Amino acid sequence: MPTLDEVTNEVLQLAADHFKVPRQQLAPGDDFFKKLGIDSLQALSLLTKIENHFHIELPDYELQGVSDFRTLAARIHARL
Amino acid sequence: MLNLREYSSLGAALRAALERWPNEICLIEADRERENLRLSYRQFKERALPFARALQSAGFTADTRAAIIMTNQSKWLISAYAIFYCGGVLVPLDYKLSAAEHLQLLAHSKTEFLIIEYYLWRAIAQAAQFRDLMARVVIVTEVPANAELHGAARWEEFGAGGEPEFVERKRSDWACIVYSSGTGGRPKGCVMTHDNYLEQCVALTSLFPFWPGVRYLSILPTNHAIDFMIGFIGPFICGATVVHLRTLRPEFIREAFTRYRITYITVVPMILKNLERGMRERFAALPPQRRRVLQAMIAIHRALTRRRPHVWMSRVLLRPIHQAFGGELRAIFVGGAFTEPSTLQFFYDLGIPVGNGYGLTEAGTVITLNDFKPFRADTVGKPLPGTEVRIVEPDANGIGEVAARGKTIMSHYLDDPEMTAATIVDGWLMTGDLGKLDASGHLQLFGRKKNMIVTAGGKNIYPEDIENAFADLPVKEFCVFAANYIWPQRSMTGEQLVLVARIDDSSLPAEELGAKIAEGNRRLPDFKRISAFLTWKRDFPRTASMKIKRDALAEEIRAAVDRASLIPV
Numbered sequence: 001m002p003t004l005d006e007v008t009n010e011v012l013q014l015a016a017d018h019f020k021v022p023r024q025q026l027a028p029g030d031d032f033f034k035k036l037g038i039d040s041l042q043a044l045s046l047l048t049k050i051e052n053h054f055h056i057e058l059p060d061y062e063l064q065g066v067s068d069f070r071t072l073a074a075r076i077h078a079r080l
Numbered sequence: 081m082l083n084l085r086e087y088s089s090l091g092a093a094l095r096a097a098l099e100r101w102p103n104e105i106c107l108i109e110a111d112r113e114r115e116n117l118r119l120s121y122r123q124f125k126e127r128a129l130p131f132a133r134a135l136q137s138a139g140f141t142a143d144t145r146a147a148i149i150m151t152n153q154s155k156w157l158i159s160a161y162a163i164f165y166c167g168g169v170l171v172p173l174d175y176k177l178s179a180a181e182h183l184q185l186l187a188h189s190k191t192e193f194l195i196i197e198y199y200l201w202r203a204i205a206q207a208a209q210f211r212d213l214m215a216r217v218v219i220v221t222e223v224p225a226n227a228e229l230h231g232a233a234r235w236e237e238f239g240a241g242g243e244p245e246f247v248e249r250k251r252s253d254w255a256c257i258v259y260s261s262g263t264g265g266r267p268k269g270c271v272m273t274h275d276n277y278l279e280q281c282v283a284l285t286s287l288f289p290f291w292p293g294v295r296y297l298s299i300l301p302t303n304h305a306i307d308f309m310i311g312f313i314g315p316f317i318c319g320a321t322v323v324h325l326r327t328l329r330p331e332f333i334r335e336a337f338t339r340y341r342i343t344y345i346t347v348v349p350m351i352l353k354n355l356e357r358g359m360r361e362r363f364a365a366l367p368p369q370r371r372r373v374l375q376a377m378i379a380i381h382r383a384l385t386r387r388r389p390h391v392w393m394s395r396v397l398l399r400p401i402h403q404a405f406g407g408e409l410r411a412i413f414v415g416g417a418f419t420e421p422s423t424l425q426f427f428y429d430l431g432i433p434v435g436n437g438y439g440l441t442e443a444g445t446v447i448t449l450n451d452f453k454p455f456r457a458d459t460v461g462k463p464l465p466g467t468e469v470r471i472v473e474p475d476a477n478g479i480g481e482v483a484a485r486g487k488t489i490m491s492h493y494l495d496d497p498e499m500t501a502a503t504i505v506d507g508w509l510m511t512g513d514l515g516k517l518d519a520s521g522h523l524q525l526f527g528r529k530k531n532m533i534v535t536a537g538g539k540n541i542y543p544e545d546i547e548n549a550f551a552d553l554p555v556k557e558f559c560v561f562a563a564n565y566i567w568p569q570r571s572m573t574g575e576q577l578v579l580v581a582r583i584d585d586s587s588l589p590a591e592e593l594g595a596k597i598a599e600g601n602r603r604l605p606d607f608k609r610i611s612a613f614l615t616w617k618r619d620f621p622r623t624a625s626m627k628i629k630r631d632a633l634a635e636e637i638r639a640a641v642d643r644a645s646l647i648p649v
Contacts, residue, residue: 033606040537040606041354044329060327061151061199064176067606 091164101319142167167247172303260441269494290318394431416538418572444488459522533575
């Protein structure tokens with residue numbers, strides 16, 4: 001099973017690809033709403049990419065109250 | 081539809097609907113591409129009555145208060161019907177609130193029964209204030225095997241045999257306590273009567289009828305006044321179908337339109353804007369020839385629908401667009417916040433009228449609604465039948481505070497006579513919003529009088545409610561405002577929250593203060609965050625009981641500085 005750091009890195013790469021920003025501009029502690037200038041609906045659109053990548057199902061509520069990549073990665077890691 | 085004049089309560093009207101259309105489908109629950117459940121009105125009744133019986137066995141009687149905290153799903157509606165059947169008062173809470181906020185509202189509403197999804201129950205059980213929970217019966221849905229239940233019962237095991245007793249209610253009895261928002265010390269629990277809802281339902285369905293075969297896609301939270309009415313009570317009393325989708329991801333919403341051939345949907349402005357953006361991008365990506373043809377068809381369509389919509393003509397002229405929405409969409413409703421006229425016009429020109437309106441939780445669902453006779457993108461429509469609107473103390477341009485009166489206006493705020501007296505004056509609901517009625521009776525909005533904002537996602541945010549997140553800010557004192565409250569603007573969009581920090585010579589430099597505010601922001605959901613701040617060197621004016629006089633402070637700031645002094649966070 002991948003470590004939390006590995007999952008975090010993969011989430012950062014997926015977000016960079018999905019929202020078309022350079023990977024090096026994103027850090028684990030970044031607030032993705034602010035950093036990517038997205039709203040909650042756009043953030044939800046990333047979940048399907050994450051599900052396909054990690055082969056898990058992630059209910060919408062897992063994004064509730066989450067605004068940084070590290071916490072999101074922890075929620076994914078808990079489901080692997 | 082049922083003749084609602086014959087019924088005295090929501091429970092009685094819903095009971096009659098379940099008898100009237102036993103074989104029609106009332107509810108479909110889907111998750112992504114899977115369909116979890118499809119119930120006829122008869123099957124709905126067969127699920128709800130054992131639940132009602134079990135509630136009564138557990139001591140549920142008339143006027144017992146029961147809260148539902150769930151995402152949109154079948155068990156929400158089944159539970160709500162069972163509560164009304166037993167004569168109870170429903171407390172629909174927003175599932176997006178934090179566990180601490182849920183506990184605060186459960187205590188404020190004196191809820192005795194709670195029906196909740198497992199992931200939300202788990203969060204509540206872990207909260208520091210969990211020991212203060214007063215609810216004596218908790219029923220939890222979607223519980224994983226071997227999960228700790230903290231004294232709650234599983235939904236699947238909560239049912240009882242035998243006929244439950246139907247409990248009659250009068251029109252003036254309480255049906256719901258709905259929290260309009262605001263949990264920072266002074267929750268606003270709007271007490272709504274059965275009469276409020278039944279009258280609202282009559283007025284709404286007179287403008288936008290439902291009938292068996294209509295499919296309503298419910299994605300706005302059902303705890304919200306709009307979805308409760310248009311996504312539950314309205315369709316049910318007309319024999320229509322409600323489709324619940326357990327995800328809000330745009331790709332699955334798009335798919336649901338075609339799979340279920342949706343007739344109506346309600347969205348918040350943020351979703352509508354998102355939909356518009358996607359469609360504009362797709363139009364722009366068309367080959368030049370096809371784009372020109374599409375533009376020509378839209379222009380012809382616009383000319384032909386100037387006076388009123390023509391559903392069938394729109395479906396023929398702009399067939400590919402309507403097919404993408406399932407081919408049977410008649411209207412999109414938008415609510416919760418103000419929608420830009422350009423967005424409304426964009427959809428109208430495509431033959432998808434957007435029923436925009438204006439409302440407050442305190443007024444049931446809506447006060448005004450666009451009736452498309454003719455369509456006016458620059459207004460929020462005309463008062464609902466049975467609702468009166470007047471402009472209080474209009475200025476030279478006819479703009480003043482919007483006040484509303486009618487049978488749909490709430491009874492009062494729960495346990496808060498002072499706030500009730502300030503809000504309902506001589507029978508008129510004072511909305512705190514600024515507007516103007518034009519010659520044809522359409523209402524136009526021009527900003528707010530009150531210190532609050534409404535986000536594009538339909539969330540009402542009161543500045544006082546978020547100040548706790550900044551409690552450790554190293555300044556002498558601070559206060560959060562809606563920027564438009566300090567510097568009024570005749571706009572209902574792009575509203576921002578700003579923090580005013582009282583500093584002195586020993587305070588942190590502005591840059592570091594900005595970083596501290598950003599830190600506080602991280603404790604808040606994205607829609608509640610501070611956008612900018614202002615440093616202020618005078619003590620805040622205070623009342624005799626040492627409360628900040630927000631109106632006086634706003635006035636002082638307005639007189640001294642303008643918006644350009646704000647420092648972005």
